[in-house]
Amino acid sequence: MTRAIEEELATAMRNRVAGLSPAPDIVARAVRAHRRSARIRLGASVTAAAGITAMAVGVVISLPGTSIQPSSPGSAAGPDAASSSRPTSGAAHASPLPTSPRARLLAAMTSSAQVSYRMHVVNLSVDPGHRVTRTSPPRDLIQPYADYTGVYDPKTRSGYGLNIERYDTGGLGDPRLFGKPGNYEQVRIIGNTYYTRYSVTNSFRAGSTWTSGSGSLAIALDLNGGQGWAPTSGGSADPAVLLATVRRLGQVRLAGHSGSGAQALDTYKFRYHLAGNSSVQAHQLTGTIVVHHQSNLIASITMQTTVTGAHPKIGDSGQTTFRTVLTFSDYGVAVSVRPPTAISNS
Amino acid sequence: VRTEDTYAGLDALITRRGEALLATATLLAGGRPAGEDLLQAALERVIRHWRRISDEPELYLRRTIYHLAVDQWRARRRRGEVLGKTEAEMDTASVRAGLPDSTEAVHLRLALVQGLAQLPPRQRAVLVLRYWEQLSESEAADLLGCSLGTVKSSTSRGLARLREVTAPWAAQDDEARMSLSKGTRS
Numbered sequence: 001m002t003r004a005i006e007e008e009l010a011t012a013m014r015n016r017v018a019g020l021s022p023a024p025d026i027v028a029r030a031v032r033a034h035r036r037s038a039r040i041r042l043g044a045s046v047t048a049a050a051g052i053t054a055m056a057v058g059v060v061i062s063l064p065g066t067s068i069q070p071s072s073p074g075s076a077a078g079p080d081a082a083s084s085s086r087p088t089s090g091a092a093h094a095s096p097l098p099t100s101p102r103a104r105l106l107a108a109m110t111s112s113a114q115v116s117y118r119m120h121v122v123n124l125s126v127d128p129g130h131r132v133t134r135t136s137p138p139r140d141l142i143q144p145y146a147d148y149t150g151v152y153d154p155k156t157r158s159g160y161g162l163n164i165e166r167y168d169t170g171g172l173g174d175p176r177l178f179g180k181p182g183n184y185e186q187v188r189i190i191g192n193t194y195y196t197r198y199s200v201t202n203s204f205r206a207g208s209t210w211t212s213g214s215g216s217l218a219i220a221l222d223l224n225g226g227q228g229w230a231p232t233s234g235g236s237a238d239p240a241v242l243l244a245t246v247r248r249l250g251q252v253r254l255a256g257h258s259g260s261g262a263q264a265l266d267t268y269k270f271r272y273h274l275a276g277n278s279s280v281q282a283h284q285l286t287g288t289i290v291v292h293h294q295s296n297l298i299a300s301i302t303m304q305t306t307v308t309g310a311h312p313k314i315g316d317s318g319q320t321t322f323r324t325v326l327t328f329s330d331y332g333v334a335v336s337v338r339p340p341t342a343i344s345n346s
Numbered sequence: 347v348r349t350e351d352t353y354a355g356l357d358a359l360i361t362r363r364g365e366a367l368l369a370t371a372t373l374l375a376g377g378r379p380a381g382e383d384l385l386q387a388a389l390e391r392v393i394r395h396w397r398r399i400s401d402e403p404e405l406y407l408r409r410t411i412y413h414l415a416v417d418q419w420r421a422r423r424r425r426g427e428v429l430g431k432t433e434a435e436m437d438t439a440s441v442r443a444g445l446p447d448s449t450e451a452v453h454l455r456l457a458l459v460q461g462l463a464q465l466p467p468r469q470r471a472v473l474v475l476r477y478w479e480q481l482s483e484s485e486a487a488d489l490l491g492c493s494l495g496t497v498k499s500s501t502s503r504g505l506a507r508l509r510e511v512t513a514p515w516a517a518q519d520d521e522a523r524m525s526l527s528k529g530t531r532s
Contacts, residue, residue: 005509009462010477012455017369020378022385026364027357030389167379182379209464 101254105268108291112298116153118330119161121146121221126321130170142169144179146221150187153335160188160337162202163221186210187220188337194220195340210340257293264293281308301326353393359403360389367407373474374415376463387414412475412490416467454515461511462504469504472497 023029123146130141150161163185169178184202188195188210194217197210213220255269272285287303304323360367371388372381388410392403399406462470468490475486476497487497 005458005505005512006477008451008454008512009458009473009505009508012458013373013462013474013478015455016459017372020365020368020372020381022360022364022368022382026382026386027353027360027389030386030393031353033386033390 101268102252104254104266104296105252105270105289105291108289108296108298111296112328112331113154115297115331116151116155116333116335117328118151118333119149120325120327120329121148122323122325123221124323126323128319128321139170142179144168148187148217148221150217151330151333151335152189152217156335157192158188158190158337159217159335160186163187185221187217188340189217189220190337190339192216193339195343196220197340207342209342212339212343255288259293262292262294265299266291266293283307295331297331298328300328353396355403356389356392356396359407363404367411370408370474370478371411371415373459373462373478374411374467374471376470384411384414409489412471416471416490450515454512457511457515458508461508465504465507468492468496469500469507472500473504473508476501 122144124142124144127141127143129138144166146163147166148161148163150159152159152161164181165183165185166179167177167182181202182200184199184204186197186199186204192214193212194215195210195212197204197208199205199208251272252268252270254266256267258265258267268289268291270287270289273282283305285303285305287301289301290299291297292299302323302325304321306319306321308319368381368385371385372378375381375384388407391410391414392399392407395406396403462473465473471490472486475481475489476483481489483494483497483501487494490497
């Protein structure tokens, strides 16, 4: 190197940022985000909490500090429902499954939380009718947070996978890039530690540095844009935490049955009512859980919540919807993961 | 979102200084999208305290960008972000900047910005302050709210790491000098 590294670095930095200019609506977006931040806190934490739990143990729904509607008459509500449906391992049921939707769903959650699985997680937010500039036509702004595929073993609390960070859709970026992969993120989870590393392509250089942090996969993936993390989210692989969480289920109903034999699926709908507060109007989280009928293992979970400010006339009147879809497969898959060797201290 | 009245000063600031602020944020965050996120996060912070700091918003905004990059940005998404431009982008940028660079130089600078993006946040922030913003060590320490010693050690460690990253180019240079020297002697 004929020039000092300081000079080369300065030149490299100049080249790196040559021609950059901020989006014309960046201040408007900041104002919007500022006004939205308070009101999304509740909604985001709800979705995130559910996502954390779902990914950590294959089960959804955790609403610490919120009041839950009692389940409908006739369902096996409350703690007795969980204890009456003993944990099972996969398809081998030692006793007949409970008949009430709520108890059967609890059993499915418990079973799924004890077997390793492959999962696909898609998490995003949608701002309907977003205007990029004051004169641009309204269109939905879709911000993807995670498109993750990986495996996880609740017993060893370990797993690994690949997350695709996709470009926003409907924003200021090049429309040709809307929804396209922008970054690839490898993730490893071991206990309460996560490791991530990034690449702009789907190939990672051998020996490239990983960054480690403390927290669940949901935190590693920064679901919901990293906003609204609730420390009491119930995001644990501990079955005791799981059961305590699912006992607080909201309204659950069996919405349908499809297929036959090994392809038979039961579909459950659930719903939480969430009270409003000084920053957010009353809203609800709704979701669907699809369960394999024969094995009573969860096939997929879809959930979403739409949040509106408490005072739209003086704040932001727009709505934001947070949506998460989790798909589970390959129950019993072998999961072997070790900490990476090259880890950054950042 | 009504910005034209309440935050008119902020709009004017971004119009005037937005490119430089985004450049700083991009270098700190490791990529354009993350840089814009970082700048927006800093703007949100400024808006929150607008009444108090509207007299001197740029100073507050710049300080906030650095503090978010060092202390809090890790908690947000896109930590790794895009590590650097593609070679084609680097070539284009070099041409635009009027730099008659060789391919080796382009690769070297790509490696440098990639290496910069992989440094711990404080080291990265110090190097950006020193070699992008051209601040003195004491000015950098003042802006980051840390000691002069921290700036010195972070600079030293950051540069050492970048030297490691760019060692292959240094080796090529040495070989070239040696062959040139042999050629001159013969």
